[in-house]
Amino acid sequence: xxxxxxxxxxxxxxxxxxxxxxxxxxxxxxxxxxxxxxxxxxxxxxxxxxxxxxxxxxxxxxxxxxxxxxxxxxxxxxxxxxxxxxxxxxxxxxxxxxxxxxxxxxxxxxxxxxxxxxxxxxxxxxxxxxxxxxxxxxxxxxxxxxxxxxxxxxxxxxxxxxxxxxxxxxxxxxxxxxxxxxxxxxxxxxxxxxxxxxxxxxxxxxxxxxxxxxxxxxxxxxxxxxxxxxxxxxxxxxxxxxxxxxxxxxxxxxxxxxxxxxxxxxxxxxxxxxxxxxxxxxxxxxxxxxxxxxxxxxxxxxxxxxxxxxxxxxxxxxxxxxxxxxxxxxxxxxxxxxxxxxxxxxxxxxxxxxxxxxxxxxxxxxxxxxxxxxxxxxxxxxxxxxxxxxxxxxxxxxxxxxxxxxxxxxxxxxxxxxxxxxxxxxxxxxxxxxxxxxxx
Amino acid sequence: xxxxxxxxxxxxxxxxxxxxxxxxxxxxxxxxxxxxxxxxxxxxxxxxxxxxxxxxxxxxxxxxxxxxxxxxxxxxxxxxxxxxxxxxxxxxxxxxxxxxxxxxxxxxxxxxxxxxxxxxxxxxxxxxxxxxxxxxxxxxxxxxxxxxxxxxxxxxxxxxxxxxxxxxxxxxxxxxxxxxxxxxxxxxxxxxxxxxxxxxxxxxxxxxxxxxxxxxxxxxxxxxxxxxxxxxxxxxxxxxxxxxxxxxxxxxxxxxxxxxxxxxxxxxxx
Numbered sequence: 134x135x136x137x138x139x140x141x142x143x144x145x146x147x148x149x150x151x152x153x154x155x156x157x158x159x160x161x162x163x164x165x166x167x168x169x170x171x172x173x174x175x176x177x178x179x180x181x182x183x184x185x186x187x188x189x190x191x192x193x194x195x196x197x198x199x200x201x202x203x204x205x206x207x208x209x210x211x212x213x214x215x216x217x218x219x220x221x222x223x224x225x226x227x228x229x230x231x232x233x234x235x236x237x238x239x240x241x242x243x244x245x246x247x248x249x250x251x252x253x254x255x256x257x258x259x260x261x262x263x264x265x266x267x268x269x270x271x272x273x274x275x276x277x278x279x280x281x282x283x284x285x286x287x288x289x290x291x292x293x294x295x296x297x298x299x300x301x302x303x304x305x306x307x308x309x310x311x312x313x314x315x316x317x318x319x320x321x322x323x324x325x326x327x328x329x330x331x332x333x334x335x336x337x338x339x340x341x342x343x344x345x346x347x348x349x350x351x352x353x354x355x356x357x358x359x360x361x362x363x364x365x366x367x368x369x370x371x372x373x374x375x376x377x378x379x380x381x382x383x384x385x386x387x388x389x390x391x392x393x394x395x396x397x398x399x400x401x402x403x404x405x406x407x408x409x410x411x412x413x414x415x416x417x418x419x420x421x422x423x424x425x426x427x428x429x430x431x432x433x434x435x436x437x438x439x440x441x442x443x444x445x446x447x448x449x450x451x452x453x454x455x456x457x458x459x460x461x462x463x464x465x466x467x468x469x470x471x472x473x474x475x476x477x478x479x480x481x482x483x484x485x486x487x488x489x490x491x492x493x494x495x496x497x498x499x500x501x502x503x504x505x506x507x508x509x510x511x512x513x514x515x516x517x518x519x520x521x522x523x524x525x526x527x528x529x530x531x532x533x534x535x536x537x538x539x540x541x542x543x544x545x546x547x548x549x550x551x552x553x554x555x556x557x558x559x560x561x562x563x564x565x566x567x568x569x570x571x572x573x
Numbered sequence: 574x575x576x577x578x579x580x581x582x583x584x585x586x587x588x589x590x591x592x593x594x595x596x597x598x599x600x601x602x603x604x605x606x607x608x609x610x611x612x613x614x615x616x617x618x619x620x621x622x623x624x625x626x627x628x629x630x631x632x633x634x635x636x637x638x639x640x641x642x643x644x645x646x647x648x649x650x651x652x653x654x655x656x657x658x659x660x661x662x663x664x665x666x667x668x669x670x671x672x673x674x675x676x677x678x679x680x681x682x683x684x685x686x687x688x689x690x691x692x693x694x695x696x697x698x699x700x701x702x703x704x705x706x707x708x709x710x711x712x713x714x715x716x717x718x719x720x721x722x723x724x725x726x727x728x729x730x731x732x733x734x735x736x737x738x739x740x741x742x743x744x745x746x747x748x749x750x751x752x753x754x755x756x757x758x759x760x761x762x763x764x765x766x767x768x769x770x771x772x773x774x775x776x777x778x779x780x781x782x783x784x785x786x787x788x789x790x791x792x793x794x795x796x797x798x799x800x801x802x803x804x805x806x807x808x809x810x811x812x813x814x815x816x817x818x819x820x821x822x823x824x825x826x827x828x829x830x831x832x833x834x835x836x837x838x839x840x841x842x843x
Binding site: 152156159306352384521547 | 803
């Protein structure tokens with residue numbers, strides 16, 4: 134018991150370290166590197182002891198292992214006692230007599246017409262499972278199975294752990310940007326996490342349409358209609374913020390959107406040299422992103438429009454003017470606005486804006502084990518509720534020369550239980566008074 | 574917020590402050606009449622508070638859960654409602670003196686933040702958000718009541734005080750029951766939050782500072798339950814544990830946003 138308290142205290146202490154010590158995952162890389170190399174002590178704590186990556190550090194993993202070992206010991210230690218108590222063998226008459234002398238006992242005068250058989254009926258009506266261990270006494274137990282809450286709660290951690298392990302080994306996370314009409318692979322893009330078990334099966338998905346929703350110029354929702362491209366894939370799904378599209382273990386989350394104008398570059402004779410779209414967003418240096426047409430060394434950049442009051446809705450796209458800047462070897466060829474259908478001369482070429490589409494930033498996550506995790510959460514909440522809210526109560530009613538004595542035992546809430554005993558006693562009194570001659 | 578709304582909001586805070594002052598006065602100067610007056614004051618304040626909550630809900634069209642102000646309005650209401658319930662049900666009129674200061678601080682902080690109303694942003698449009706927030710406030714309300722009961726217990730069981738043993742036993746049971754309720758609802762909050770995080774960010778758990786603090790808080794209350802149920806920690810020892818444990822709740826809700834920027838859990842999303 135003390136070991137459990139100690140293990141919990143150690144885990145709490147380590148979690149405290151997790152929020153106090155700068156963590157690599159939540160600190161800017163250059164700041165973390167500076168901290169880790171500031172002096173020998175900080176290097177020792179952050180790097181040698183790996184407190185800067187606490188959730189993966191040997192110390193934390195050892196504490197977790199100790200936690201689960203302790204859980205297993207507690208479970209095996211309590212299994213037999215729990216099983217015996219579940220079987221609900223009533224106490225002997227002598228044991229009931231001892232309880233009736235105890236501090237929890239409440240005595241009442243024997244109501245007229247009340248006898249053990251009627252007390253049994255009253256207890257059963259109150260939800261107790263009542264038996265008669267002897268001629269002058271009744272014993273009842275309520276929420277007999279509440280004891281199962283204990284193993285259920287403790288087992289839930291193993292289920293959670295299994296879910297966590299499954300997710301750890303199967304999780305493959307990719308971020309990608311797609312424009313309307315574009316097809317992409319579920320495992321290609323900017324991979325933020327590789328599954329230790331290897332790449333999952335690639336799925337081909339097409340972005341059909343993007344649905345931004347604004348209210349008073351404020352973005353309130355964003356949807357992306359996606360079609361899984363494989364035989365028998367079913368109808369398209371819409372991924373909304375907070376409601377990802379899901380195919381088995383693959384979730385597609387939509388995060389943000391923008392404009393993706395589609396251009397056509399033509400030579401002087403009108404032949405199409407290239408057709409391309411620009412994903413208009415700010416790059417990491419805060420400059421508008423663009424496309425380099427390598428053959429002619431032409432850079433086409435489009436000024437992004439943040440999703441907000443100026444962001445065009447779909448019906449406005451056909452006439453929406455985008456700001457375009459075209460350069461060749463740093464020589465400015467064009468800087469101005471273009472609407473769909475307009476053509477502008479850029480050097481010896483012509484640039485036409487065909488249409489404006491939307492782009493969307495997607496996260497593609499493939500993992501297994503989520504169901505186990507949710508089952509673990511459910512078991513934990515059920516277990517602790519079962520154990521402590523519907524806690525087990527045992528009530529004994531002893532009839533002797535003193536009258537009627539109610540006694541019993543409970544685990545957690547003695548005052549509340551005493552009040553319950555009084556209520557049961559009063560109920561027995563009133564039943565006896567109302568139906569004095571009633572047969573058992 | 575509009576002027577009438579602001580007037581009622583600040584008036585509610587004044588009523589709560591007067592309730593705490595009246596209970597402290599009644600306790601320190603042995604004037605029990607002030608305690609019952611304070612109880613009526615608390616009822617009046619709670620009625621005003623409920624009206625404000627409904628007003629905000631109707632005017633924005635969503636449950637007030639967006640941004641610091643709305644969270645404070647809802648969270649404060651839960652604390653007050655649970656204090657009222659526990660005080661009435663457990664016959665502890667003094668409980669408000671221990672628990673209400675938390676509601677006052679939360680509401681005061683919310684009142685000076687950005688109070689403008691707006692449509693519910695996409696990241697908050699989730700069934701799981703409501704589960705998460707509802708259980709969070711139930712848990713925080715229960716932990717605040719446990720802490721308030723602990724404060725009253727410590728005050729009543731000081732050397733030289735001779736309260737009826739039954740009163741102390743009732744307080745102790747209230748501390749324990751509130752902690753049990755808070756522990757269960759806190760588990761619901763963490764589970765609901767994890768599922769919401771999976772839908773919103775693609776990951777059940779990412780060791781975000783707020784997530785870590787909430788786990789730490791849950792573990793701390795789990796430890797408190799273990800100490801009480803298994804190692805039989807009772808009385809003043811248990812009261813001290815619960816008074817200190819509230820720090821973890823305060824850090825989860827506030828501290829992280831105050832001292833850290835590297836968290837996706839910014840409550841001030843409005």
